[in-house]
Amino acid sequence: MKDGTLESPEIDSKRPWLLLVPSASLYVFTFAVPLIVLVAASFEKTTGGVTVSSFSTDNYQSFFADGVALRAVLHTLYLSFAIATCCLLFGYPVAMTMRRSGGRMRLLLLFFVVSPLLTSVIVRNVAWILVLGREGLINVAWRGLGLTTEPLRLMYNDLGVVIGVVHVYLAFVVLPVFASLMAIDPAVEESAASLGATRVRVFWHVTLPLSMPGVIAGFTLVFVLCVGLYLTPVVMGGNFVVTISMIIGDLVRTQFDMGRASAFAVMVLLIVAGLLWLSRQFGQRYGVGT
Amino acid sequence: MSAVNIENVTKRFGQMVAVADVSFEVKPGEFVTLLGPSGCGKTTLLRIIAGFLRPSEGTVRIGGAVVNDMPAHLRNVGLVFQSYALFPHLVVRDNVAFGLRMRGVRRREIDRRVGEMLDLVQLGDRALYLPSQLSGGQQQRVALARALVTQPTVLLLDEPFSALDRKIGELLRAELKRVQRRLSISTILVTHAQDEALMLSDRVAVMNLGRIEQVGTPERLYERPRSRFVAEFLGRSNLVRIVQSGRDVRIAGPVEGEGVPMPGTSGIAIVRPENVRLYPPDSELRADRYGGTIEDVQYLGHARIVRVRLDAGVAIEAIALSGSDWKPDAASRVTIEIPSGSFHVIGEPTLSGASELDPSPR
Ligand SMILES: Nc1ncnc2c1ncn2[C@@H]1O[C@H](COP(=O)(O)OP(=O)(O)OP(=O)(O)O)[C@@H](O)[C@H]1O
Ligand SMILES: [Mg+2]
Numbered sequence: 201m202k203d204g205t206l207e208s209p210e211i212d213s214k215r216p217w218l219l220l221v222p223s224a225s226l227y228v229f230t231f232a233v234p235l236i237v238l239v240a241a242s243f244e245k246t247t248g249g250v251t252v253s254s255f256s257t258d259n260y261q262s263f264f265a266d267g268v269a270l271r272a273v274l275h276t277l278y279l280s281f282a283i284a285t286c287c288l289l290f291g292y293p294v295a296m297t298m299r300r301s302g303g304r305m306r307l308l309l310l311f312f313v314v315s316p317l318l319t320s321v322i323v324r325n326v327a328w329i330l331v332l333g334r335e336g337l338i339n340v341a342w343r344g345l346g347l348t349t350e351p352l353r354l355m356y357n358d359l360g361v362v363i364g365v366v367h368v369y370l371a372f373v374v375l376p377v378f379a380s381l382m383a384i385d386p387a388v389e390e391s392a393a394s395l396g397a398t399r400v401r402v403f404w405h406v407t408l409p410l411s412m413p414g415v416i417a418g419f420t421l422v423f424v425l426c427v428g429l430y431l432t433p434v435v436m437g438g439n440f441v442v443t444i445s446m447i448i449g450d451l452v453r454t455q456f457d458m459g460r461a462s463a464f465a466v467m468v469l470l471i472v473a474g475l476l477w478l479s480r481q482f483g484q485r486y487g488v489g490t
Numbered sequence: 491m492s493a494v495n496i497e498n499v500t501k502r503f504g505q506m507v508a509v510a511d512v513s514f515e516v517k518p519g520e521f522v523t524l525l526g527p528s529g530c531g532k533t534t535l536l537r538i539i540a541g542f543l544r545p546s547e548g549t550v551r552i553g554g555a556v557v558n559d560m561p562a563h564l565r566n567v568g569l570v571f572q573s574y575a576l577f578p579h580l581v582v583r584d585n586v587a588f589g590l591r592m593r594g595v596r597r598r599e600i601d602r603r604v605g606e607m608l609d610l611v612q613l614g615d616r617a618l619y620l621p622s623q624l625s626g627g628q629q630q631r632v633a634l635a636r637a638l639v640t641q642p643t644v645l646l647l648d649e650p651f652s653a654l655d656r657k658i659g660e661l662l663r664a665e666l667k668r669v670q671r672r673l674s675i676s677t678i679l680v681t682h683a684q685d686e687a688l689m690l691s692d693r694v695a696v697m698n699l700g701r702i703e704q705v706g707t708p709e710r711l712y713e714r715p716r717s718r719f720v721a722e723f724l725g726r727s728n729l730v731r732i733v734q735s736g737r738d739v740r741i742a743g744p745v746e747g748e749g750v751p752m753p754g755t756s757g758i759a760i761v762r763p764e765n766v767r768l769y770p771p772d773s774e775l776r777a778d779r780y781g782g783t784i785e786d787v788q789y790l791g792h793a794r795i796v797r798v799r800l801d802a803g804v805a806i807e808a809i810a811l812s813g814s815d816w817k818p819d820a821a822s823r824v825t826i827e828i829p830s831g832s833f834h835v836i837g838e839p840t841l842s843g844a845s846e847l848d849p850s851p852r
Binding site: 385387388390391392393394395396397398401405406409410486 | 540541542561562563564565566567568569571573575576577578579588589592593636637640
């Protein structure tokens with residue numbers, strides 16, 4: 201026994217990495233290798249399928265020169281921010297309710313929050329079309345009530361995409377926020393109350409700051425996932441919402457320009473890295489990680 | 491006007507009665523302890539006073555006003571939890587300032603009062619530390635300062651010493667008593683540690699199964715317990731069946747089982763071990779002396795607890811202070827002496843043994 205740690209004699213402690221071999225090799229082949237190939241491809245300049253130069257920054261220049269890509273990136277970030285914010289605004293109260301309620305109610309809420317994740321994207325989006333579309337549930341009801349003659353535009357725009365995505369990603373905010381809330385000692389909130397804080401002030405000065413780790417984790421997770429949004433904007437946004445992933449997809453499938461597609465993909469990766477760095481800065485202010 | 495007045499308070503959780511018809515009061519500046527075993531309803535009662543639970547029945551008054559319907563944040567009570575429940579995201583100074591901020595006290599006034607309070611609990615140099623950077627004892631003092639800075643009508647403490655090791659706990663008890671006297675603040679302490687209760691309180695309320703068994707000064711509770719429960723909860727005690735004739739009291743036998751029929755009125759009494767004197771086995775036998783065999787000796791350092799099996803069948807515990815020449819040995823013979831005045835009668839024996847002792851005052 202060294203430094204007071206317990207060691208089980210049955211376990212071969214000399215080669216603990218042996219257990220990591222399967223997952224590590226999977227990681228190398230599914231992540232590291234493709235990443236290297238991607239970065240290499242992003243510097244390749246091709247004309248008509250022939251490689252002209254194996255090291256050129258043309259692809260990256262076209263990202264900035266071509267207003268289309270930049271605008272798509274900005275719009276993607278705007279959508280991601282809107283979606284993450286909505287998830288937070290809707291998810292936080294759900295997490296609070298889950299914390300307050302007993303076992304049964306908590307399970308039920310958990311089920312509702314997680315169930316969209318268990319449904320296929322296509323099924324979910326088609327269902328939304330039936331609800332939000334021009335001849336969808338809401339519009340039919342709306343017209344039936346004689347409230348309007350003009351159909352409400354609930355999809356084939358940013359709103360439709362936000363609704364469709366918030367529905368799924370809500371879980372990614374609810375779960376970490378719930379975990380953060382559960383870690384708060386109720387006595388801390390009671391102390392605040394007995395020191396004269398109203399319920400609103402207890403929330404504002406104690407509960408919310410102490411749940412910030414969950415808020416930051418949830419917000420970041422949703423934001424980063426949204427940067428890669430592809431399918432839902434295609435279905436729910438029609439041709440009116442363009443994300444950077446759709447541009448990259450188009451480059452690959454209709455223009456066969458692997459070089460530019462790779463360069464744009466690398467840019468997306470860099471943006472995600474930047475977002476994670478920002479989130480870390482925020483997190484450190486609230487004592488998350490080190 | 492009393493600081494806190496509890497009248498016939500009952501609290502039910504479904505079928506479970508956690509607090510049963512409890513009444514007591516705390517006078518201004520008084521230190522009252524709720525003492526009782528785990529699950530007897532102490533915390534429940536404290537939470538009712540603090541405003542986190544509603545009594546099912548009864549009235550709670552703080553500073554003379556009925557507060558049954560008043561939310562916790564308006565009650566002006568200071569609260570210290572067992573876990574201290576400090577705000578982990580705020581430094582010591584902001585923890586202590588919290589209550590004053592909520593009351594809208596001016597900035598400079600806050601700084602002054604927080605500074606004074608931190609000096610009082612000797613933490614002036616830790617003002618900018620986070621709770622996680624403090625020791626348990628320091629955290630407890632911050633919790634105390636935070637609860638006191640708003641000058642509450644009553645200070646409520648729920649087992650504030652139980653998370654500390656013994657030595658620090660003792661230091662902080664003395665500290666609490668000093669601060670409490672200095673500010674002469676009405677205080678209710680909840681604990682299951684009898685030494686804590688005896689040491690700190692002006693009065694102690696012993697609780698059992700949701701009821702208050704007896705309220706009184708520590709001396710009174712220790713010397714004149716009203717029931718077997720109180721006697722056994724506070725310190726060590728020997729419970730015996732006695733016969734009384736005139737002023738003479740003699741041990742008649744164990745409480746459980748049949749007593750030896752003897753002339754005189756019989757009853758159940760307790761004897762504190764410190765009132766039992768030990769003599770060599772060949773001592774002169776008198777009416778208040780009994781022969782017996784030492785069964786067991788527990789060494790405590792400053793003293794030994796000696797359990798003697800009397801020839802009459804009763805086991806009696808006695809205390810032998812260390813430092814005398816004589817050292818009791820297990821299995822050796824001994825004579826003990828219990829003066830008649832050392833018996834405190836607490837009830838009549840019943841056929842079913844001592845379980846149905848009459849708890850009424852005498
Ligand atoms: N919210 C609640 N719901 C149901 N029963 C409860 C609740 N709170 C307390 N009880 C029950 O009431 C009884 C008294 O609990 P309480 O916490 O007041 O005990 P206590 O004297 O403080 O004990 P301890 O010394 O262990 O803290 C216990 O049997 C407990 O199970
Ligand atoms: Mg308790």
